[in-house]
Amino acid sequence: xxxxxxxxxxxxxxxxxxxxxxxxxxxxxxxxxxxxxxxxxxxxxxxxxxxxxxxxxxxxxxxxxxxxxxxxxxxxxxxxxxxxxxxxxxxxxxxxxxxxxxxxxxxxxxxxxxxxxxxxxxxxxxxxxxxxxxxxxxxxxxxxxxxxxxxxxxxxxxxx
Amino acid sequence: xxxxxxxxxxxxxxxxxxxxxxxxxxxxxxxxxxxxxxxxxxxxxxxxxxxxxxxxxxxxxxxxxxxxxxxxxxxxxxxxxxxxxxxxxxxxxxxxxxxxxxxxxxxxxxxxxxxxxxxxxxxxxxxxxxxxxxxxxxxxxxxxxxxxxxxxxxxxxxxxxxxxxxxxxxxxxxxxxxxxxxxxxxxxxxxx
Numbered sequence: 457x458x459x460x461x462x463x464x465x466x467x468x469x470x471x472x473x474x475x476x477x478x479x480x481x482x483x484x485x486x487x488x489x490x491x492x493x494x495x496x497x498x499x500x501x502x503x504x505x506x507x508x509x510x511x512x513x514x515x516x517x518x519x520x521x522x523x524x525x526x527x528x529x530x531x532x533x534x535x536x537x538x539x540x541x542x543x544x545x546x547x548x549x550x551x552x553x554x555x556x557x558x559x560x561x562x563x564x565x566x567x568x569x570x571x572x573x574x575x576x577x578x579x580x581x582x583x584x585x586x587x588x589x590x591x592x593x594x595x596x597x598x599x600x601x602x603x604x605x606x607x608x609x610x611x612x613x614x615x616x
Numbered sequence: 617x618x619x620x621x622x623x624x625x626x627x628x629x630x631x632x633x634x635x636x637x638x639x640x641x642x643x644x645x646x647x648x649x650x651x652x653x654x655x656x657x658x659x660x661x662x663x664x665x666x667x668x669x670x671x672x673x674x675x676x677x678x679x680x681x682x683x684x685x686x687x688x689x690x691x692x693x694x695x696x697x698x699x700x701x702x703x704x705x706x707x708x709x710x711x712x713x714x715x716x717x718x719x720x721x722x723x724x725x726x727x728x729x730x731x732x733x734x735x736x737x738x739x740x741x742x743x744x745x746x747x748x749x750x751x752x753x754x755x756x757x758x759x760x761x762x763x764x765x766x767x768x769x770x771x772x773x774x775x776x777x778x779x780x781x782x783x784x785x786x787x788x789x790x791x792x793x794x795x796x797x798x799x800x801x802x803x804x805x806x807x808x
Contacts (some may be wrong), residue, residue: 590683590752591717607751609716 460484462506462541470496483542490528490545494555499532500532500541501560507530508541511561516547516575520601526577527608530557534568553578556585574599655793662706662732664694669705671725674712676739679771685743688774702728708761708783713741714754723801726761732796734784735761738777740768750777761801 461609463477466486473492478485488496500508510533512546517527524546532541547554556579557564568579569588576597580583587594649771672680684690691697699705702725715721726735735759743766745755757763760776764787767780 589717594716594751603751606749606753609751 462500462508462539464606465498465503465506466499468553469499482494483554485542485544487527487544487546490547490554493528493530493543493545493561494557497530497532497557497560500543506534506539507536508534508539510535511563511567512540514557514571516571516577516599518599518601519545526552526575528554528571528577547577552567552576553580555580558582573597576600582598626736646664655791656789656798659789659791662791663788664733666693666695666707666734666781666784668695668696668701668709668736669700669702669707669725669729670698670709670711671722672709672711673714674719674739674741676712676741676771679774679777680709680711680738683777688778690778690781691706693778693785695781702726705729706733708733708735708755709738710735710742711738713746714757714760715752716754717752718756719760722757723760723804727800727804732791732795733798734764736780736784736787737763737766738780740770741773743768746770760803762798 458566460479462484463479463486466474466488467477469494470488473489473496474486474488475489486496496607500506511530512533513531515529517529519525519527525551526547528545528547530543530545532543533539534541547552554577556568558568558579559581565583566588568582569585571577572579572582572585573587574597586592590598595609596607670677670680670684682688684696689696694709702708706729708726708729710722726733735757737743741748741753742757745753747770749755754760765780765784767776769776772780
């Protein structure tokens, strides 16, 4: 089926890496092993029939109580074929890192920094992984579900 | 007391005796001299000539424009002219939500203002953080800098702002020389 060309291609080429796929109402999604995220993304970008050349968003979700706890979500868009695709990589709390895709799409730079800032997920190979929205002295990662809702951060002086 | 005589009667431009007004003889040198305390006339001058620095960060800014514009017209109270340099301002209007990342900027602006200076917390976010009870928002600017007038409201009505300004004028009128300098903000980094 035309709508699922991306999923079919991924299944035939990366059958080992694909955990799960679904395509509910054109909402094409693949859940993949986090070790292979860089290779899969490179394939999605470079394949002539896919050309996902636009990295639209990288974010994360905290499913606290579930193992693996985090999910890093990538939203891709193909300008050539007007096609969208979503990839998710599950990241455990113990090894809270995933390979950076900045080398493929420079626009992923700030998205990955935001995900690091809010969830504390490290992106291996990121050129400048530091907080983007919060300040350097901030303690903790506020969008984690176990971040204390009443926690107060130290006030910061003018030098920061 | 002296200043009140000044306001009620006003200085007489003519120091020559006018036979039609013999009561002028009771006034010192025909009313050309007034007696007051230097502190009182100084405060009187200050309270009608605020030079404000609008530190506008959020939606309260729209309401600030309304109260500063011609309809409600803060100029009637002498507080119309915004200065966009803190060095030239003596009233810091903090209008809107202050995030932790914004906090050092607010403190720096406050410290750059020349004494005497006053701070006006405009809107409930500046007063207490408002409903932004979260990791990103300063829970009231009085955790950073001393505040003279709190005007809550989301946003405050122009009438509330004008009321707050009149109360600030009363506070300025009651001020003492010894109130100033207030010094740097308590959370300033001395190494800066």
